[in-house]
Amino acid sequence: xxxxxxxxxxxxxxxxxxxxxxxxxxxxxxxxxxxxxxxxxxxxxxxxxxxxxxxxxxxxxxxxxxxxxxxxxxxxxxxxxxxxxxxxxxxxxxxxxxxxxxxxxxxxxxxxxxxxxxxxxxxxxxxxxxxxxxxxxxxxxxxxxxxxxxxxxxxxxxxxxxxxxxxxxxxx
Amino acid sequence: xxxxxxxxxxxxxxxxxxxxxxxxxxxxxxxxxxxxxxxxxxxxxxxxxx
Numbered sequence: 545x546x547x548x549x550x551x552x553x554x555x556x557x558x559x560x561x562x563x564x565x566x567x568x569x570x571x572x573x574x575x576x577x578x579x580x581x582x583x584x585x586x587x588x589x590x591x592x593x594x595x596x597x598x599x600x601x602x603x604x605x606x607x608x609x610x611x612x613x614x615x616x617x618x619x620x621x622x623x624x625x626x627x628x629x630x631x632x633x634x635x636x637x638x639x640x641x642x643x644x645x646x647x648x649x650x651x652x653x654x655x656x657x658x659x660x661x662x663x664x665x666x667x668x669x670x671x672x673x674x675x676x677x678x679x680x681x682x683x684x685x686x687x688x689x690x691x692x693x694x695x696x697x698x699x700x701x702x703x704x705x706x707x708x709x710x711x712x713x714x715x716x
Numbered sequence: 717x718x719x720x721x722x723x724x725x726x727x728x729x730x731x732x733x734x735x736x737x738x739x740x741x742x743x744x745x746x747x748x749x750x751x752x753x754x755x756x757x758x759x760x761x762x763x764x765x766x
Contacts, residue, residue, distance in 0.1 A: 548759045549760065678726045707724050711726065
């Protein structure tokens with residue numbers, strides 16, 4: 545699936561893209577199962593083009609609603625989201641307990657918080673967020689990477705297969 | 717009810733996995749660049765909030 549959304553509010557513009565995920569790193573068996581079952585793994589990208597103010601709740605709700613509608617209307621969609629460590633978060637609350645978190649971990653926590661809030665407030669069931677964290681440290685020095693998979697419970701076996709493939713590639 | 721599973725945590729990922737992630741990252745950067753250069757009329761949906 546490839547679809548895009550632009551939201552402008554005052555001086556801020558947010559651009560969202562849902563685009564087919566690059567599956568080239570997965571094993572051929574996994575790619576075959578995805579194709580046989582017509583599973584659409586698409587990557588969610590959210591980018592702020594302009595504006596420095598704190599993102600308002602109604603923007604977050606709007607983005608979440610757009611993604612949720614896409615998900616609801618595409619029964620074989622699995623959403624993949626990699627938490628961006630390339631761009632800073634403008635106007636981040638520097639007084640909160642999260643002030644020292646790396647931006648990608650902050651985004652991962654925010655993603656989970658928004659997902660759980662949406663599921664609860666809209667009384668949705670049968671959809672699960674699976675976070676994936678890679679810790680690459682040596683002697684206490686390194687970094688972590690954060691990813692998420694959003695899938696219907698009927699696709700739990702696919703999510704488990706993807707997790708197994710990640711473990712396998714990592715020799716775990 | 718929990719909607720979020722416990723994270724899958726991989727410690728000290730292999731070089732092969734890190735290379736695969738680097739490839740995903742390059743791919744994402746290219747798509748972000750495309751997203752940033754899109755013209756307003758190219759979006760499937762566009763909203764201007766008050």
